[in-house]
Amino acid sequence: MKNRCSYICCGCVAVCLLLLQPLLPVKHVGSAHAAQLELFQALMAEDIFSNAPRNPTAVFSIKQKKAVCFTSFSQVPQKMIIYHNWYHRDVPSAKIRLTLKPPRWSTYSSIELNKTDIGPWRVEITDETGNVLEVIRFSVTE
16 A cells, blocks of 8 residues: 555634535444544545635546545544545555544545546545445546
């Protein structure tokens, strides 16, 4: 697995509320330790600006040079870990460990794109025990 990703975390969700993207249904994590964790929004975007996703999309050109997975949690009961698991053509590409902090938290990870990345992708957002919170599918084109 290549390590070619980056991430940053922020504690502010307010900017995300202004996005024009449809909100995803609230997800509850199955583990006892994270029973109150609520995923508010999960999407792919071209970039992050002022701690918010910029240009949400499901199709990326390799000319854009990167793809960003953004997640926002409306309720984080305690400090905990989630993962962004990136798959290209069902083959693991990157596993990004991200820390969430109460009471709410937004975070993202990204990968750099090149010609070998053309095709179908998905990011599985999981909790520390492997419970899948959301799956986001996207594709990379020339």
